[in-house]
Amino acid sequence: MIKPVLVLSLLLFSLPTFLLDFKKDKLVMFASLSNYGCDFDGDKLGDLSIWDPKTSTLYFQLTSDNKFYVKKFFDTELSFQPVFADYDGDHRTDFVFYQPDTGQWISYLTSAPGLPQKTFLGAVNDYPIPISLNGSKKYDIALWRPGVGLWALPVPNSDKPYSLHNQGGASDSAFAADYDGDGKSDLGIWRSETGYWYIDKSSTGYDPNRGESIQHGKDWDVIVPNDYDGDGRCDLVFWRPQDQTWYFLYAANRSTTQVQFGGKNDIPLSCDLTGDGIPELVMWNMSKKSWNILDLKTRQTFSYKWEVPDGSLPANAVLQKFE
Ligand SMILES: [Ca+2]
Ligand SMILES: [Ca+2]
Ligand SMILES: [Ca+2]
Ligand SMILES: [Ca+2]
Numbered sequence: 001m002i003k004p005v006l007v008l009s010l011l012l013f014s015l016p017t018f019l020l021d022f023k024k025d026k027l028v029m030f031a032s033l034s035n036y037g038c039d040f041d042g043d044k045l046g047d048l049s050i051w052d053p054k055t056s057t058l059y060f061q062l063t064s065d066n067k068f069y070v071k072k073f074f075d076t077e078l079s080f081q082p083v084f085a086d087y088d089g090d091h092r093t094d095f096v097f098y099q100p101d102t103g104q105w106i107s108y109l110t111s112a113p114g115l116p117q118k119t120f121l122g123a124v125n126d127y128p129i130p131i132s133l134n135g136s137k138k139y140d141i142a143l144w145r146p147g148v149g150l151w152a153l154p155v156p157n158s159d160k161p162y163s164l165h166n167q168g169g170a171s172d173s174a175f176a177a178d179y180d181g182d183g184k185s186d187l188g189i190w191r192s193e194t195g196y197w198y199i200d201k202s203s204t205g206y207d208p209n210r211g212e213s214i215q216h217g218k219d220w221d222v223i224v225p226n227d228y229d230g231d232g233r234c235d236l237v238f239w240r241p242q243d244q245t246w247y248f249l250y251a252a253n254r255s256t257t258q259v260q261f262g263g264k265n266d267i268p269l270s271c272d273l274t275g276d277g278i279p280e281l282v283m284w285n286m287s288k289k290s291w292n293i294l295d296l297k298t299r300q301t302f303s304y305k306w307e308v309p310d311g312s313l314p315a316n317a318v319l320q321k322f323e
Contacts (some may be wrong), residue, residue: 006265008174030190032175033316034279035226035234036085037138039063042110046271046289049315050284050308051082058082058095058315059308063273073097073108077221079104082315085130088112090136096141096267100130104139121162123154127318131176133202144174146242151187167200168207177225177234178202179212179251186234197236216249216256228250228296230277239268246281261294261301269317279304284314 027250037293040047041064051101056074061067071138073095074080087094088109095108101123122128122143130139140154149169152162155180163236168174168189176185191198204210214236217223221238224246228235233251239262240247246259246268262268262283270279274295281294289312293302 002016006236029267029305030175031222031224031239031267031317032085032129032173032313033082033318034224035175035177036093036316038084038093038271038316040093040095040110041065042090043275044091044272046273046279047093048271048273048282048304049082049084050306050312051315052309052312053079053081054309056080057309059306059312060315067231069196071095074106078102081128081318083128083130083141083318084316085137086110086137087130087137087141089136096130098122100124100126107141109161110316127174129174129176131185132178133184133274137183142176144168146172146174147172155218165200165206168198173223175223175225178227179234179236180204181231181233181251183232188225190217190223192217192221195219195221197223214249214254217247221247222268224268224270226279228270241265249301259294259296262292266292267314267317269314271316282314284317286313 002224013019038046041062044065045062045063047062051058057072058070078099078266082101083095083096083098090110090112092300093109094110097106103120105119107117115196121141126145128143131142132139142153144151147170149166151165153165155163167187173190174187177187179199180201180203182203184203187200189198195215197214199212216236217238221240223238225234229250231252235251236249241264244260244262248257261281266283266285269282271282272279278296289306289308291304
């Protein structure tokens with residue numbers, strides 16, 4: 001249940017924590033930001049973007065003019081993590097960043113691009129997760145703290161800054177997406193050890209006893225939840241690196257399907273690049289620096305090579321955890 005308790009943590013450390021070592025024994029990768037979309041120019045076509053954490057530079061292409069843009073955001077040793085979504089409700093994705101060592105959020109809203117807003121919410125090891133609790137598809141900052149399994153959520157129409165909600169624990173990953181289709185974000189946990197998704201739904205007051213628990217996937221899978229059939233409900237989808245296959249479980253009727261697409265070391269995400277309401281499957285190959293895209297409707301594939309620095313990553317794929 002949600003308890004109204006204030007949580008604001010500010011810890012000042014300066015350890016570069018954006019880990020990019022793919023040679024570790026285990027990589028638990030989590031591409032959760034796909035379901036927020038990535039459309040900077042607001043033409044309903046997804047814009048591809050790549051983030052270089054070493055230089056805090058964003059490389060992106062806008063669909064409205066097909067031009068490439070390079071934008072350096074920060075001149076500091078600190079690492080910043082893109083947490084892109086539409087925070088001001090103008091249907092254009094905003095450049096919002098989270099600084100994991102200090103818990104600082106810096107927001108360049110499309111409605112006020114020259115005036116970055118700065119807020120503190122979070123501490124070391126927290127996960128920044130945008131959330132929309134009032135059904136407007138306008139997102140607010142929120143976070144999930146794995147050690148204690150706790151969400152800090154905004155409180156709509158209240159002067160209470162944050163409320164807390166218990167869900168999940170240290171070995172889990174968390175995401176927020178609209179699973180039940182009422183327009184409001186639901187709170188989700190992915191437990192990779194057992195392959196369970198736990199969803200506390202807005203339509204049942206986020207009551208954990210009336211939530212969903214669904215087994216779909218296993219350890220090493222990479223989850224990419226998004227609405228893949230355009231019915232307004234986020235579908236439970238993961239990509240399995242071993243067999244390079246996407247495993248779909250649709251929210252509406254729990255039907256499943258599989259699509260083999262991608263290469264073993266790719267990073268999976270999804271984004272509606274054609275504007276038909278159905279996200280394309282998108283793979284980023286870090287070594288070749290290439291996009292490989294599958295249109296689920298037409299089964300056409302596209303490939304693009306980008307000139308970006310080594311170690312750059314898709315801006316709307318969050319790597320939540322390495323072990
Ligand atoms: Ca666009
Ligand atoms: Ca916006
Ligand atoms: Ca919902
Ligand atoms: Ca769906």
